[in-house]
Amino acid sequence: MTADPRSTPHEEPPARIEILPVTGLPEVRPGDDLAALLAGAGLRDGDILVITSKIVSKAEGRIRQADDRTDAIAAETERVVARRGDTVISQTRHGFVMAAAGVDASNTEPGTVLLLPEDSDATARRVRAALAPAKVGVIISDTFGRPWRHGLTDLAIGAAGVQPLEDFRGGVDTHGNPLSATVTALIDEIAAAAELVKGKLSGVPVAVVRGLSHLVTDEAGPGVRALLRPADEDLFRYGSRDVVFARRTIREFSAEPVDPEAVRKAVAAGIAAPAPHHTTPWRFVLVESAATRVKLLDAMRDAWIADLRGDGFSEESIAKRIRRGEVLRNAPYLAVPCLVMEGSHTYRDERRNAAEREMFVVATGAGVENFLIQLAVEGLGSAWVSSTMFCRPAVRELLGLPESWDPMGAVAIGHGAAPPRDRAPRDPGDFILVR
Structure with missing residues (x-):
């Protein structure tokens, strides 16, 4: 033998x-x-x-x-x-x-x-x-x-x-x-x-x-x-009381590839968030193609520059703002969370319609926060950047999204190349009003 x-x-x-x-x-x-x-x-x-x-x-x-x-x-x-x-x-x-x-x-x-x-x-x-x-x-x-x-x-x-x-x-x-x-x-x-x-x-x-x-x-x-x-x-890296604080904004990423399955687990956490009227207002566009990421970010940059010029910003100021969005270009993976209003109520009173949309926006934010926290649990760093909200038509066109999908920012995802900065100390008492 x-x-x-x-x-x-x-x-x-x-x-x-x-x-x-x-x-x-x-x-x-x-x-x-x-x-x-x-x-x-x-x-x-x-x-x-x-x-x-x-x-x-x-x-x-x-x-x-x-x-x-x-x-x-x-x-x-x-x-x-x-x-x-x-x-x-x-x-x-x-x-x-x-x-x-x-x-x-x-x-x-x-x-x-x-x-x-x-x-x-x-x-x-x-x-x-x-x-x-x-x-x-x-x-x-x-x-x-x-x-x-x-x-x-x-x-x-x-x-x-x-x-x-x-x-x-x-x-x-x-x-x-x-x-x-x-x-x-x-x-x-x-x-x-x-x-x-x-x-x-x-x-x-x-x-x-x-x-x-x-x-x-x-x-x-x-x-x-x-x-x-x-x-x-480490599958048990974060205790239940630690997990929320595990989410940190990461702006420097290594070249290590992102496991798409880990991002899908984060999406599962995102869609577990509460929402009004038993609806599901979240959609997550996972931009896994490197070529599509480049085209998307180029389109967003061009639309953003055009808006800033139209608002009278100087070229120096425009360049500074564009550099802030480079975190998206440096990440090996992007996700674009979107809001959909399916299941929302329509009222004759525009004030109530505005409040209805706000309810769905809040629910989408809760879903994105769940998504970001689960990314951290999966060992991934992330940065939520709001740029897509300023150029929704360009994002919809390039990604082939329905008109009813509202991009609510873009999430840069990857493995951190450096530890995140320490959080500024905050006293919860400063944010509480008791009546």
Whole structure:
């Protein structure tokens, strides 16, 4: 029988694994040398040392004076994923998604909190190098919750000299079934196993895992970064309380192509918006042809210039306004949301007819906002530009739209080439009137 050329040979599981607590360590203080403290742990070649991140934070001086964690959590948070009451799930600048941005008020002196280490992979590399000539692996661990399960478990937040993942994709199981998605997080499994002898209250911050020498590598390796899922692969990137704020105006796009299916999912969100009289006032024209995009934008530009000249604007002022619309030309994908008045009521009173149209305009805006938010959830950036509203005849003609379709702007869509600018701070109280 010939082996599948795509499969990778995997080591047989070891006959015996030992997990040994490292006891007798002193209270760790800022400036302490962790490797020196662990030199007497009786390490052998092939051992894996699992170190609780708290003592790393203490040794590295990652201690802050604080009566509570609130300010420290905000400072350590790059992105809030979810929030309920005082509980905050956030992404740290390291890329970890965890409770309270990893800020911990336990096992530290009253009035202080511990922050995560600056770079746990780097710490693991330094400790490993200092323990030479012993060939050992080092894992820095911390406690994480899981979104679909009760209880906490330890995971790796740093590693060196340990194979981080085992990839079974391309192989087959014992029944001959192909494996297409199986990648085992080895360093997380080791970190969780080591916690069984460390515990939360026993005062044992370090454990030695023995019997997995086949996972200890000659080089330091990629560390925990190999386990962090990129944003565009994260199906659960935004929590329900975070998702509205995920929508940001993006004006610089990369050349990476846009998945049309992702845009169609955004359209599905757009048409879920509320509308008057049980109508469906939204239509989305997806301009996927590059040639059509160029013709559309040229036609819009020419119509806009003609209007501005007719209004007496100077050529300098016209050029400045035209440059603002370049975001549409730089995007690899365009959508043109349109308003249709099908199902609207007609009244003898023009005042009521005007209000009827306003109702449909508001409903279209709600649909476009849903569309923009879902684009962000799909990992796409966008910018809603109102230019098509100033040249509707030209847009209808070039795109072959019915006279009853009113273009309500154009949405530039793509992958952001640069992070969006920070939002200007706004106090909701400034926008509220209570009676």
